[in-house]
Amino acid sequence: MRSVIAYFIKFPVAVNIFLFALFAFGLWGVLGTRSSFFPLNEPNMITIRIAYPGASPQEIEEGIVLRIEDNLRGLVGIDRVTSVSSENTATITVETLQDYDIDVVLADVKNAVDRVPSYPVGMEPPVVAKLEPMARSVQFTLSGDKVPLKTLKQIARRIENDLRGIEGISQVDLTGFPAEEIEIAVREPDLRAYNLSFAEVAQAVANSNILSTGGTIRTESEDYLIRARNRRYYGDELDFIVVRADASGRIIYLKDVAEVRDTWSEVPDRLYMNGHPAIEFSVSTTNSEDLLHAADETLKYIDDFNAKNDNVHLDVTRDASLVLRQRTQLLLENG
Structure with a gap:
């Protein structure tokens, strides 16, 4: 220890360089530290x-x-x-x-x-x-007065894409709505009128609404991939599926024997905010992301969204960064 002190007394410039390096590395460590509500654990x-x-x-x-x-x-x-x-x-x-x-x-x-x-x-x-460890950062809801749930879901998907495009945010979950389904309600009188069975209608829908590969055609110059891309995702796109066609040219479409409409599944997954249908967002962070940064960016996006929209509104229901900042401030004051 005496030799170290004697060295610093003899070479005072080395002391300044050492203190500057210590301060620089300390500042670099503080700025690179990620914040988390709970200690970070490796996935197991x-x-x-x-x-x-x-x-x-x-x-x-x-x-x-x-x-x-x-x-x-x-x-x-x-x-x-x-x-x-x-x-x-x-x-x-x-x-x-x-x-x-x-x-x-x-x-x-x-x-x-x-x-x-x-x-x-x-x-x-x-x-x-x-299973990656997740830490909840911010939870908020999307709701609007007399706004249908389907419209809310479309807006929610755009918000989800916007949040995922922000650096430092990768985990965004949506809840509050059931899965969408296409309901085909076959009319029994029309089946009898066209001499059709329920199995024929079901088989026509299964054979027409497909997405599959049919093989490859090889030539001397190039190869051709055969692929059937005829899958439909909305009810009105299925109306003109051919159920039966005969030699006389008469064609029976799906809309002639059934009512096709878009609907929600029967799972009672619903969420309401102030009496209005709502969708909840949950923004989480992984071990490689900073909770405070994700919360700040999310809150900034919420303020910008509410300033630009009148018919729908985003309301924060839980902000983990608020508690984290309060605990950090308490440690600084008592330290």
């Missing part, structure tokens, strides 16, 4: 989501979940495997050991899922993903 959970429309919990458990769990046994790095089966869906949660790389375990889990010889017909492909 993997989820396998299964969708099997029309299946009971027992069918999903016996026909899918148990097969996947059998393939997961013996994988290195797995601590525990749990599963929950319900109607139409199931979720398998894989917890990894702390000392193992979760990306390596994720690849092993995907291989285990792919090794299942066969899945039931009608099941959607399993979705295997790493």
